[in-house]
Amino acid sequence: MSTPVLAQPAPDAPVVHRPTVGQRLTSFMPVIALVVLLAALTIADPGFLTLSSLTAAVRTAAPLIVLAAGATVVVLCGGIDLSIAALCSLATVFFALWLPDLGGATTLAIIAATGAIGALQGVVHVLLRIPSFIVTLGGMSIFAAIALVISDAGPIPLSDRDSTKWLTLYVAGVLPMAFVVALVLVAVVSLVLKLTPLESWVRATGYSESAARLGGAPVDLVKIGAFTLSGACAGLAAVMLVSRNFSGSPTMADNLLLPAVAAIVVGGTAITGGHGSLWRSLAGALVVTLLRVGLPIVGVPSAYEQILYGAIIVAAVALTLDRSKVLIIK
Amino acid sequence: TETAAGGGGETAAAEGCAPEDVTLVGQVRNESNPYEASWLDGGDAFAEQVGLTQERLTYDGDSTRQQEQISQLLAGDTDCLVMNILPNGDSDTPPIVEGAEAAGAYLVTQWNKPADLNVTDYDYWLSHLTYNGVESGKQIGDALSEAIGGSGGIVALQGILDTGAAKDRFAGLEESLAANPDVELLDDQTANFSRAEALEVTKTLLTKHGDDIKGIWAANDDMALGALEALQQAGRDDVAVVGIDAVPDALTAIEDGTMTATVSSDGPWQGGIGLAIGYCVATGELAAEDIADEDRAWYAEQFLIEQDNVADFVSPETDEADFACDNLFSRSQGAMS
Amino acid sequence: MTTSPAEADTDVVHAQRPRPRRGVSLMDAGPPIALVVLFGVFAAMSPGFRTFSNVQNVLDAAAVLAVVTCGISFVLMMGSIDLSAPGIMGASAITVALLVANNRNDNDLGLVGVLVAVLVAAALGCLSGLALVVLKVPSFMATLGVSAVGLGVATLMFAGVQPNISDAMLEGWAVERFLGLARLTWIALACVIAAWLVQRYTRLGRYAFAIGGAEEVLALSGVRVAPYKVAVFTMAGAFYGLAGVMVTSQLGAGLVQAGRGFDFSAITAAVVGGTLLIGGRGGILQSTVGVLLVTVLTNGLVQVGVSPYWQGGVQGLIVVAAVAAAVIPQRRRNQVTK
Amino acid sequence: MTTDLQTDPGPRAPGSPAALEVRGLVKHYPGVKALDGVDLVVRQHEVLGLAGENGAGKSTLLKALVGLVRPDAGEIWVRGEKVRLRSIMDAADHGIGMVFQEQSLVPNLTAAENIVLGSEGPGVRRGVYRWRTMRALAQEQLDKIGSHIDPLARTDTLSFADRQMVEIAKVLRIEERTSHPPVIILDEPTSVLESKEIDTLFTQVRRLREFASVVFVSHRLDEVLDVCDRVAVLRGGQSVGEVPAEGAAPAELHRMMIGSTGADDHYHDSAAERSDEPRRPRLEVRGLSGKTFRDVDLDVHAGEIVGIVGVHGSGREDVCRALFGAEPTTAGEVVLDGKKLELSGTRAACAAGVGYVPAERKTEGMVGPMSVADNMTLTKQQARCSGPVVRPRKQASLVDGWIERLSIRTPHRGTAIQRLSGGNQQKVVLARWLVAGDVRLLLLDHPTRGLDIGARSEVYRLMRELANSGVATVLLADSLEEAIGMSDRIIVMSDGRATKEVAAPAGGKPTPLDLVKEMV
Ligand SMILES: Nc1ncnc2c1ncn2[C@@H]1O[C@H](COP(=O)(O)OP(=O)(O)OP(=O)(O)O)[C@@H](O)[C@H]1O
Ligand SMILES: Nc1ncnc2c1ncn2[C@@H]1O[C@H](COP(=O)(O)OP(=O)(O)OP(=O)(O)O)[C@@H](O)[C@H]1O
């Protein structure tokens, strides 16, 4: 074998990869947007910025954070999960129905069940190659129908409020437990992604599914996993809603779909996949919650509120999106 | 149950708030619906009457958003807060009630309440009022039977399936059907209280059942109006239509004779009365414990409106006297069963 | 050194296969077949379904959705998404109701009122486009924002009192028939044909298609895509505006909620028909097939007598199944499904 | 022959000014100086070759010439006039057009539309398409290069080579835009073409010289010397000199490119130590059939490199993909190391120790926005972690090791792979399977496409090294010579069938002609 050894020039001394100030700033943009919004609301109504008000806001935001966090992973994989809200509603019904039999284990059972339903959607998406948009759109109406039927189209009161009481407690007197749970979820999922190869597989799948697949990444499993997580998060969010409403109802969370997706996008996660993070969605969910509750509370009239909501949410995305990472914006 | 009320203890100042310290809040689904807009206007009228302004909240038919707004509201200053709330659905009432109780805010709810939730168990939930849905459903059902001459096929357009109002009204229809054995319910579909959906559903039902349809029972006037459009487009003028709510367009239609009957629900009065009850208690003019148990959860007076009496309802006006502290429950038709 | 001699003697004779294809192929036949099958199944199950008047009814019922879908198809072809239909339709519905003869004011602008409403809608659509290309906000969010703005504008104009129209022309659109179909249905048909012509024969249409295929390549060819994107959203807005007017004509009143639910049903229709969300696929004709599929489904389920509780679920199931049936024969190696 | 010869630049010289002149062009990217004061002269009516290693800055320079890259410093003169090129249209107005290294056609438009895209002229009147005119315009361009593609075929249904032809047809539209002799830039146009098409292209390039100037980039140096009048060499973003093509030797060019004497041979004879005992082959394919191939039998032994040659559409690429589980099969059995290989999906293949390097690097080979390190360790995460948790340090040292071994020019392992030059990207993609360590069967589809000579011989060396360590390799080579040089055995495929097997042991290599006879 004649192997010519080339006199290759030594590779350039590795330059230490340090993000510029601008890059650092873009990764903090969701937080900046949050602070700006809070400041604006406070200026509009100085009474808004109180501890109890902030506590109420984060407590309110908890289910949305959880929903958005789960769906973020699906979005990072390049898909979308439109079924989260309907699945969450269904889970509230399940919770109320199962509570008498399962007692304390209901919460885990719910999360396991919704996780399994999410996985099923993932399998359908992956095996039948149906776009996730359609699979989960179909899922959305199917779950809604099941919820309607098994609940007999009405709310089901909790037989025992104590089982969800822990979620309504406060840590250190000010931090609502539901919010803490949401934080822990975001932290754990982020860490698991970071510390395992999952993150690079998820991103690769989102950026370029075919390259990821041909590059040997377990694309199908990653996608099914993402849908499973998204489903499980819907279950957890359902438990939070039930703890707040003392009942399960077949349409309870239905209106959280668009806010959840908005939270993801406002956080700066690319809806096309690949770029983004759960932390961004956390900040996004807080921004969306503040908009949903803050505008009317500070006294913006209903019609103007909608106009402002539209304008602010677009502005927030304009602020948070890291355009260096997303070359083409669809 | 005497709910542990953290904020309640210090604010339960029975002596009452100064009238100018009272905050009035009215919350409905949206302002793009004539009935609910008139509700908020009624609230404004009452607020003006007592020299205050009403904070108008809308949640766009979004249960979670309603809860979010209320918990944010209750996180603020609740000392002299009076809330007149239209819960989105039955399941939305308990958390609102619990929240208000814990924060010590005066609350009046309307329309939706789970049957097993008792107003008398709470201190700050002053009253819940509604119209007897079974009764309204039955009244218009009977009117419809009469209009089609006591026999023939009808179809029903149901409201949002998981609301108490939709269920009660439909139960009323069933009662009416039982009383009119010759009237046959050919089909029931939901059109979600929406005019546009009612239009499509009715069109389909018209092709499905054709001339068998003699009457259309709609769980609210919006759907009845949608059905009327569908009838007009199908060139059918032989079908009687009934609805509930007495929205202005329905009244016009009844005047014209295109619609048969509706049942009044008085938006402006509802918007005012809830605030009035809260205001009277907050200012100490009325002690919460003096409200009779049958006035804690009650049916408000309603009227079947047909062509002969429609003129009386065309321009509903709020009467200041209705909101006087000693006259708050004058429209009561009795306690909720 | 023999890196790679291009010697003539290594020349290879081409064994070209007739692979290159023009436009459509059998692979695109899935949705039409699904439509026929679905139609057949319902016709077999329900005598009411197969009546002539019900077919009329299906076509009439498809009219508004078809017009909305015309608009959204161009956006989807670009690979963007558009959720602004509810807001834009609401705004145009109230606008037109207040401009033609109505019970709120003395306006009686007739066709001009319709035109103004469509223009207002186009302006709102343009806003989405501008937010996309100027602020670089993804269309999902830009259009969601514009939808909220549209609803707000509509609510402002609504001002608590229902505007009912008494304009003879507009009311006639829904009532009067020509060859058995309502005027609105003909309007919708005209829209579909116009949209198809735009897609096939105009630079705007072809570029919208190309943007979905490979946006970056257009830039490399010196095409400035931004104006075309704005134009596509503006055109979509105009279609929604017309749809809002049509709803007003049907309901005889301007409703803020005139467009409720049309965003997702239009996307569903387009996707079921084969205008995929990744962009660069499908087109107006495919979307129109999707509209018919969805409408037949909605109508058929009522005709067959499926419980209202289950209708949504059955519809979801069938939509997934229809797409699966359409997709399976097209499965290619290493296909990307988003 | 003079190397490092600095010919007198044109602008102020008497007679006609240079068609294009570049002075001191500088372009920085984060962490790299892609261009470091490049000077270049393109005379009128000449074909100028541009040579340089992967990452030398060729593409960057050319992109600056068409206004896609805004240089940090330096001047560009066109026909004696200093210009600033802000956009590709600007460049086109000055008569400069380019065929890009990565294909740039809109896949869902027709070939005709792609050809006239952006300068439809009479093809579109007032925003309305006139399909006939459009078709005629496109046909005119296609005729120029003697291509017989249907102008109304959708581009994504065309073969890679046909698409390349469409690109060339497209750039020739520039003739219509300007009255001046245009400058046409071809960045590695031949890397995806077959020899017949290359000939067509060269005929075309020579024709172009009559009325235009051409800048031509290729890593096949003999090709460059064949078609060009003069060759300029870039190294590390600087001009290091130029040579007249007449009489120059590839070795000389190569020396200039790398700055020292380098390899003179690029093909490797197989390792002799391979025992010829009749062992069971590592890979046994029996009767494999799919959409585009039928009844393919194939044996590959451990340590053996088997080349598959065939004309376009012979189905060899799909066989490779099928073996990797990325293409459905209808029949057949595949046994790897005595165990049946499930062709159910790529994951099963990976798990069984099969590696695949796809030909279309940009879309299938790499995940553009992800870092070099992540791309390299996409597959076998054992490489970056023992157990389920990643170990960034271990990953870093491993990746850095391969970056150094393969001389991958990247500022850092954390740099997004899309910022690397094409050749360096390919090295990363290859490295992915090398990092994995336990690959038993490697399927290489055009693994050296777009690589410079140095990188190429590095890849050859690696392939051989891997083979010696026992990996079985299937190679779809870039050229027949490469196939012959690298393979121990060659399978000829035609029309979806394996028609012939040719032994190619060291010392007993067949000639290209032998193979071509079998291929048709
Ligand atoms: N957009 C970019 N961002 C950052 N660095 C870049 C970018 N484009 C090119 N580079 C860097 O500039 C250098 C020159 O790249 P260029 O593409 O010009 O090389 P080339 O000579 O064309 O190589 P090849 O033969 O592989 O195509 C490389 O080191 C590359 O990593
Ligand atoms: N009969 C056919 N019908 C449809 N597609 C085909 C057909 N034959 C081949 N193809 C497709 O054409 C492409 C190239 O085919 P193939 O793999 O046979 O080329 P190749 O022999 O590898 O040529 P190259 O030298 O360019 O690599 C593949 O994507 C394959 O799927």
Ligand SMILES: [Mg+2]
């Ligand atoms: Mg290059």
Ligand SMILES: [Mg+2]
């Ligand atoms: Mg090939």
